[in-house]
Amino acid sequence: MQTHLAPEYQNTADGQAAEAILRKCVHCGFCTATCPTYQLLGDELDGPRGRIYLMKQVLEGQEPTRATQMHLDRCLTCRNCESTCPSGVDYGHLIDIGRKLVDAKVPRPAGEKAMRWALKVGVTSPLFGPAMKLGQWVRPVLPQSLKNKVPVPHDAGAWPTRTHARKALMLVGCVQPSMSPNINSATARVLDAAGIQPLVAPGAGCCGAVKFHLNDQAGGKAHMRANIDAWWPYVEQGVETLVMNASGCGATVKDYGHILRDDPVYADKAARISALTRDLSELLPALVPVLKPRVQLRADAPALVFHPPCTLQHGQQLKGGVETHMAALGFAVRVADNEAHLCCGSAGTYAVLNPELAYTLRDRKLRHLAATGREVIISANIGCITHLQSGTDTAVRHWVEVLDAALQRAASPLQS
Numbered sequence: 001m002q003t004h005l006a007p008e009y010q011n012t013a014d015g016q017a018a019e020a021i022l023r024k025c026v027h028c029g030f031c032t033a034t035c036p037t038y039q040l041l042g043d044e045l046d047g048p049r050g051r052i053y054l055m056k057q058v059l060e061g062q063e064p065t066r067a068t069q070m071h072l073d074r075c076l077t078c079r080n081c082e083s084t085c086p087s088g089v090d091y092g093h094l095i096d097i098g099r100k101l102v103d104a105k106v107p108r109p110a111g112e113k114a115m116r117w118a119l120k121v122g123v124t125s126p127l128f129g130p131a132m133k134l135g136q137w138v139r140p141v142l143p144q145s146l147k148n149k150v151p152v153p154h155d156a157g158a159w160p161t162r163t164h165a166r167k168a169l170m171l172v173g174c175v176q177p178s179m180s181p182n183i184n185s186a187t188a189r190v191l192d193a194a195g196i197q198p199l200v201a202p203g204a205g206c207c208g209a210v211k212f213h214l215n216d217q218a219g220g221k222a223h224m225r226a227n228i229d230a231w232w233p234y235v236e237q238g239v240e241t242l243v244m245n246a247s248g249c250g251a252t253v254k255d256y257g258h259i260l261r262d263d264p265v266y267a268d269k270a271a272r273i274s275a276l277t278r279d280l281s282e283l284l285p286a287l288v289p290v291l292k293p294r295v296q297l298r299a300d301a302p303a304l305v306f307h308p309p310c311t312l313q314h315g316q317q318l319k320g321g322v323e324t325h326m327a328a329l330g331f332a333v334r335v336a337d338n339e340a341h342l343c344c345g346s347a348g349t350y351a352v353l354n355p356e357l358a359y360t361l362r363d364r365k366l367r368h369l370a371a372t373g374r375e376v377i378i379s380a381n382i383g384c385i386t387h388l389q390s391g392t393d394t395a396v397r398h399w400v401e402v403l404d405a406a407l408q409r410a411a412s413p414l415q416s
Contacts, residue, residue, distance in 0.1 A: 001024075001056065003018075003019050003022045003059060003060065005060065006060055018055065018094055021090045021094045022052065022094070024090075029049050030085060031049055031081035031084050032044075032047040032048065033084065034080045034081060034341060035047045035080065036080070037076065039342075040361070041357075043071075048075075048081040048089075052089075052091070052094070054068050054071060054072065055094060055095075058098065058101055058102060059101070064106050066106055068102055069102050069103065072095065072098055073354070077347060077348075078343040079310060080310060080314050082314055083341070103215045119214060119352060120216050120219065123174060124206040124211065128178060132178035132179060133153075136151075136152070139152070148391075149386070151386050151389065154180065156181035156182045157182060157189070157404075159188050159198075160198070162197070164192070164195050165195075166240055167198075168241050168242070169198075169200070169201060169231060169242045170188065170242075171244060171249055171253070172204075173207065173246055174207075180385065183401060186398070186400050186404035187245045187400050187404075189408070190403055190407065194290045196240070199234060199239065201231050203226065203229065205223065205226065205227070207224070207249040207252045208223035208259075210348065211223065213348055220259075224256055224266075224270070225263075228256070228270060235273070242273065243279075243283065244280065246381050247309045247380045248311045248315075248348060250279045250315075253273065256270040257274035258274075279312060279380070280380075282321065285325060287325075288328050288329055291329065292329055294407055295406045295407060296409045297331070297409075301331070303332045303376070304333040304374055304375075304376050304399075304402065305334055305336060306335050306377075306378050306379070307336070307340075307388065308322070308380070310343045313341065314341075322380060326399060331403075337371065337372070338368045339364070339365070343361055344362055344384050344387055345358035345359065345361030345365070346362075346387035346388075362387055366388060366391050366392050375395075376394065376395045376396075376397060376402070377392070377394055378398065379396065385397065385398060
């Protein structure tokens with residue numbers, strides 16, 4: 001797609017990066033077939049190709065409008081279009097640039113601005129944990145819209161204390177410790193069972209995705225730099241890998257090298273951090289032979305259906321691993337027959353900012369999952385898990401919790 005940058009964007013990093021991405025687009029429209037918002041709304045401007053045209057117009061000097069901003073806001077950033085695109089258009093990075101340029105020129109209404117501020121500050125605040133506990137305590141009397149965002153509390157279980165020669169860093173994250181703490185402790189126990197010592201850097205926190213994708217890119221980068229500072233001593237000591245058990249965080253941390261590529265202080269360190277980062281599922285091929293003899297399934301073990309998050313299958317291009325290796329461990333697991341590639345509507349803070357679209361996608365996803373007849377839904381991202389659980393009585397869990405329970409059962413013969 002030929003692009004003529006306006007003078008204000010010529011010789012800028014954003015302008016040059018956007019132009020390079022736009023030149024790969026050949027207008028084919030394959031992306032529209034797999035875009036969730038295009039499927040729901042049927043509007044060309046609510047699909048990747050239409051949004052690319054809007055961003056191209058802005059880069060060529062056309063003044064963006066509130067409508068331009070709305071169409072970019074409606075994008076889930078699921079990156080399904082990237083998996084579909086035959087030309088390799090880097091849409092995810094382009095939409096980040098486009099939103100940044102549009103927001104610089106189009107003021108938001110006061111209420112919308114306040115909501116976005118509350119999300120980017122509140123979710124990443126140290127007060128989020130206490131607030132979530134209060135919400136869980138009063139959950140029975142909350143209106144449904146709030147109840148959907150407050151999961152039922154679960155016990156986290158014990159964190160392993162053994163020492164191993166192999167060591168891996170974990171990011172506990174900003175919302176997961178409060179919303180579903182058992183995911184982190186289950187991950188730690190599974191790693192421990194495989195002879196890998198889980199480590200947590202005290203100074204690490206939010207991966208940066210919340211602020212970055214709410215167009216506070218400076219704030220997001222500050223979180224990224226803080227994490228790199230917290231992790232770097234462990235990297236220097238030879239830690240084996242950084243393990244991410246939330247695919248949204250994993251997709252972001254793997255992108256540190258790109259996001260901070262022009263930072264004279266952090267560019268090299270960010271690239272090293274990204275190279276060391278692995279989604280937890282990427283460890284499974286090596287863990288299966290070690291853990292399989294220790295997995296004990298109940299005779300009435302529930303059949304599982306796996307919902308692959310967009311940040312796993314599209315953002316990280318990791319497809320088929322969880323269901324394949326969980327099956328190798330003895331679990332009865334499958335994916336939905338229809339639209340397993342489509343977003344569930346969670347998309348970070350999207351479900352708060354665009355609830356009608358988000359819940360429509362959630363219910364559509366749940367219908368396809370229910371059609372498999374499976375008794376438990378498993379996934380790999382806290383946002384998807386919480387969002388899906390808000391619309392069903394079927395249990396929705398992280399796959400590592402299911403694996404951990406089977407390992408704990410083998411370690412405790414008195415368990416049924």
